[in-house]
Amino acid sequence: MFKKILIANRGEIALRIIRACKELGIKTVAVYSEIDEDSLHVHMADEAICIGPAISSKSYLNIKNIISAAMITKSEAIHPGYGFLSESIQLAKMCKENGIKLIGPREEHIKRMGDKAEARKTMIKAGVPVVPGSKDATNDPYKALEVAKEIGFPVMIKAVSGGGGRGMRLVYDEKDFINFFIMAKSESKAAFDDDSMYVEKYIEEPRHIEFQILADEHKNVIHLGERDCSLQRRNQKVLEEAPCSLIDDTLRKEMGDTAIKAAKAVGYVSAGTIEFLLDKHKNYYFIEMNTRIQVEHPITEYITGIDLIKEQIKIAYGEKLKFTQEDIKINGHAIECRINAEDTNNNFAPSPGMITDYFIPGGNGIRMDSHIYSGYKIPSTYDSMIGKLIVWGKDRQEAICRMKRALDEMVIIGIHTNIDFQREILNHEKFLKNEIDTSFIGKEMMK
Numbered sequence: 051m052f053k054k055i056l057i058a059n060r061g062e063i064a065l066r067i068i069r070a071c072k073e074l075g076i077k078t079v080a081v082y083s084e085i086d087e088d089s090l091h092v093h094m095a096d097e098a099i100c101i102g103p104a105i106s107s108k109s110y111l112n113i114k115n116i117i118s119a120a121m122i123t124k125s126e127a128i129h130p131g132y133g134f135l136s137e138s139i140q141l142a143k144m145c146k147e148n149g150i151k152l153i154g155p156r157e158e159h160i161k162r163m164g165d166k167a168e169a170r171k172t173m174i175k176a177g178v179p180v181v182p183g184s185k186d187a188t189n190d191p192y193k194a195l196e197v198a199k200e201i202g203f204p205v206m207i208k209a210v211s212g213g214g215g216r217g218m219r220l221v222y223d224e225k226d227f228i229n230f231f232i233m234a235k236s237e238s239k240a241a242f243d244d245d246s247m248y249v250e251k252y253i254e255e256p257r258h259i260e261f262q263i264l265a266d267e268h269k270n271v272i273h274l275g276e277r278d279c280s281l282q283r284r285n286q287k288v289l290e291e292a293p294c295s296l297i298d299d300t301l302r303k304e305m306g307d308t309a310i311k312a313a314k315a316v317g318y319v320s321a322g323t324i325e326f327l328l329d330k331h332k333n334y335y336f337i338e339m340n341t342r343i344q345v346e347h348p349i350t351e352y353i354t355g356i357d358l359i360k361e362q363i364k365i366a367y368g369e370k371l372k373f374t375q376e377d378i379k380i381n382g383h384a385i386e387c388r389i390n391a392e393d394t395n396n397n398f399a400p401s402p403g404m405i406t407d408y409f410i411p412g413g414n415g416i417r418m419d420s421h422i423y424s425g426y427k428i429p430s431t432y433d434s435m436i437g438k439l440i441v442w443g444k445d446r447q448e449a450i451c452r453m454k455r456a457l458d459e460m461v462i463i464g465i466h467t468n469i470d471f472q473r474e475i476l477n478h479e480k481f482l483k484n485e486i487d488t489s490f491i492g493k494e495m496m497k
């Protein structure tokens with residue numbers, strides 16, 4: 051097994067990876083920016099190296115400094131976590147050139163799945179259902195309009211280099227298409243330096259369902275069930291749950307087999323996520339593949355009993371998966387509430403600052419993945435998520451009840467948080483009746 055791993059991330063996911071390494075007997079190296087000098091991952095790691103100033107481009111996105119830190123500390127592998135460099139082709143390249151193992155997918159997988167139009171083509175060839183839409187990408191609004199007219203409005207304009215909702219635009223009426231396309235294309239050019247776009251039929255009020263995949267370097271590929279990530283605000287997930295109560299065992303097997311087919315079509319290795327849209331008639335369509343560990347991975351860990359970060363590390367070391375698809379059993383129901391330092395009464399504005407008091411909920415089936423502590427100063431430099439509260443229950447009702455109790459116990463003094471917003475969701479009649487889809491937060495919670 052690896053002797054030392056460098057964690058190229060910060061916050062709760064850096065802690066999460068350090069904890070998995072410690073349990074595997076692996077030494078850890080933390081990297082941190084100047085403003086993160088007192089962050090918990092720095093104190094928890096065996097070694098820590100400052101890689102630059104607060105601004106991400108000069109620290110957590112600074113590939114040269116991260117590779118140098120790995121060389122200086124003789125780290126055999128780098129775990130990028132999620133966000134930052136977790137889907138960076140350049141990091142994958144530099145790791146390969148320097149004989150450092152990147153714990154995650156290979157460069158060609160990141161490239162192929164990072165191009166969302168290419169990913170569609172790969173899936174069509176593999177017989178994976180995709181949303182009706184463009185065969186090829188284009189930056190020509192009139193060519194795109196022809197595709198839109200063929201598939202029929204409403205349509206979704208998407209950026210080839212986008213993903214996660216970035217560079218996406220919904221168009222209901224043909225008369226708006228050209229202008230919306232030109233705007234989306236220029237946003238994509240500005241954000242990703244790529245103005246290639248594609249068009250899909252808009253799936254009305256779908257569920258956003260993602261299947262967790264584990265694939266080793268010996269062509270073994272399994273799925274660990276699904277996560278329902280439909281509750282999103284401005285394409286940021288707010289609350290996720292597993293399993294999705296709309297999916298019965300028959301549909302789960304069918305969608306899981308399709309997710310495995312998608313991963314095999316790519317020749318994928320490591321942990322990955324196949325994203326589907328599930329419509330009201332239970333038709334499902336591939337939309338994206340994420341080639342990284344995801345924020346919401348703990349709810350899958352809770353219902354399957356599998357430590358996904360440890361599995362990623364073992365796969366990267368070349369080990370075979372120790373279990374087959376038949377070994378994977380979904381037990382109970384898990385919910386994750388993202389805890390953000392934001393002022394929900396002030397348009398969810400970030401709320402950085404000093405945490406003067408902090409009490410973590412406890413008891414049966416409660417997990418709090420967070421790097422905050424009493425006396426910790428939340429910087430304004432990075433995103434506002436300060437932790438994830440995850441609960442497990444024998445069924446959805448018990449999980450909801452437990453989550454409400456945990457949110458009531460949680461104390462975070464000194465900053466604003468979205469805890470009350472989470473509580474409102476959990477008390478909402480439509481949520482309790484599981485009558486939710488991707489429009490729920492926009493329609494029901496932002497009135």
Ligand code: MV4
Pocket residue numbers: 181206213214215216250251252253254256258279280282285325327337338488489
């Ligand atoms: C869609 C869609 C409906 N139809 N594509 C959002 C993020 C990215 N993973 C893809 N997403 C979607 N793609 C088609 N053809 C609905 C979503 C979607 C969504 C859209 C608007 C507001 C919230 C959303 C939450 C999840 C998924």
